[in-house]
Amino acid sequence: MEQEDQASIIIDDGGEILDTGSxxxxxxxxxxxxxxxxxxxxxxxxxxxxxxxxxxxxxxxxxxxxxxxxxxxxxxxxxxxxxxxxxxxxxxxxxxxxxxxxxxxxxxxxxxxxxxxxxxxxxxxxxxxxxxxxxxxxxxxxxxxxxxxxxxxxxxxxxxxxxxxxxxxxxxxxxxxxxxxxxxxxxxxxxxxxxxxxxxxxxxxxxxxxxxxxxxxxxxxxxxxxxxxAPSFSIVSLREQINEVRPGGEMLSCAALFPILVKVFGPAKGDMICKSLDDYRKCKINRVQMIQSLKRIIGSDPMLMSVLKASRGKLAVRAPNRSGGSRGNN
CATH class of the missing domain: 3.90.228.10 (Phosphoenolpyruvate Carboxykinase; domain 3)
Incomplete structure (x- = not known):
């Protein structure tokens, strides 16, 4: 049998079990x-x-x-x-x-x-x-x-x-x-x-x-x-997907960010995240309130927060609704 490519800790070359301490x-x-x-x-x-x-x-x-x-x-x-x-x-x-x-x-x-x-x-x-x-x-x-x-x-x-x-x-x-x-x-x-x-x-x-x-x-x-x-798997998945659809490091709109959020967090949380980002863009809430809102939705992991905050600029439109259309501005 082909052994795994790693030194044995408790088994010697002859297959005998050794003492685990040294x-x-x-x-x-x-x-x-x-x-x-x-x-x-x-x-x-x-x-x-x-x-x-x-x-x-x-x-x-x-x-x-x-x-x-x-x-x-x-x-x-x-x-x-x-x-x-x-x-x-x-x-x-x-x-x-x-x-x-x-x-x-x-x-x-x-x-x-x-x-x-x-x-x-x-x-x-x-x-x-x-x-x-x-x-x-x-x-x-x-x-x-x-x-x-x-x-x-x-x-x-x-x-x-x-x-x-x-x-x-x-x-x-x-x-x-x-x-x-x-x-x-x-x-x-x-x-x-x-x-x-x-x-x-x-x-x-x-x-x-x-x-x-x-x-x-x-x-x-x-x-x-x-x-x-380690960060949660969703953080890395979110970051990788954002990088894939953001050419040259450009900021994402809510409309572009929404499908990614849905894929990583599900439609309910994705919708709430986009609404919070959009409310901040429209000055309905301040930056502190926006961050507090995101923490309530997705937790307070600093890496995840940094990914979302880096993508919050130039939010041209609000998140699309569940049927695929776009919400208009208030």
Whole structure:
């Protein structure tokens, strides 16, 4: 089997599972301050690894590559490694080792993948402390879905900003065994036969790894928590679409901006955004009121606000109505 293009953290060249902690990691991490925002990770048995370490660089590069068009707007803030420092972590680590050995005995080979699991900070803490407890996907069977390194962007919508504006994802080692193709719309909840162990959406180039609930705490081992800052996908989508239809950096009219807003936010919010921008153009509201109105509609993300404010000039007409016509000026 062709292994993924990334250095193994817990599996050596011979396929043997190594201890997840090391003195070199500990020494590189000890000189790095532990911000309060990460204290929950360290209290639950995770160890921050230094930015100068090889593991940090490899994981960071793999993550940013998988983020594709969001990479330039994404910054990796910290990586915490699972060093199996608690009895429960050690028990799950031993269960995972047993699973790997069982698959090897049964299949005469191993089939591992690196998988990324996006969730809220609280869910990630729960998984680290207690293990996986829910199926997070059902488009290709009902199971635990992890994104492969090439398709990290697909798990991004599952991440949720915490109180510090950070998002978090679990970087996991997944023992897949023999994979079967799961068709879109399938309601499968376990292997279709004893011949298979797990599922994927594409046998040649999978983007989703599907682990059935019965095996989620034996076939998946969280290796690291990667914490990062990134804009919402809608911000980047909005900015890219605006750039596509704005030649030479020209400002957009509401009529030109409206279809883009509808595509990104839906017709209701798109209509409200254009009305707010148009009211500002007509001096019905001042700049502060316009910004407050936009925040109520779409939130207060500074990057999204800057994109809209940069496009608010020269608003020639109001937004078209739902039937495709244009509203006249009051």
């Amino acid at each position: 003195e070199s990691d500990a020494s590189s991490s000890s000189s790095v301050p532990k911000p309060d925002c990460f204290s929950a990770f360290t209290r639950n048995g995770m160890m921050k690894i230094g930015e100068e370490s090889k593991d940090y660089r490899l994981i960071k590069n793999q993550f940013l590559t998988g983020m594709k068009q969001l990479a330039n707007d994404t910054s990796v803030v910290a990586i915490h490694k699972n060093i199996c420092s608690t009895l429960y972590m050690q028990a799950r680590f031993n269960a995972f080792k047993s699973c790997v050995h069982a698959v090897r005995e049964r299949r005469r080979d191993r089939n591992f993948k690196y998988g990324w699991y996006g969730a809220s900070k609280q869910e990630i803490l729960h998984i680290i402390s207690n293990g996986f407890s829910r199926c997070n996907g059902q488009s290709h069977g009902v199971g635990v879905y992890l994104s492969t390194s090439k398709f990290i962007l697909e798990m991004f919508p599952s991440t949720i900003e915490d109180e510090n504006g950070l998002r978090h994802t679990l970087f996991c080692y997944v023992e897949m065994g023999k994979m079967e193709l799961i068709r879109a719309g399938s309601k499968q909840i376990y292997p279709s036969s004893v011949e298979f162990d797990s599922g994927v959406d594409n046998l040649e180039d999978p983007s989703r790894l599907v682990v059935w609930s019965a095996y989620m705490n034996s076939c998946i081992l969280p290796i690291c928590i990667l914490s990062f800052k």
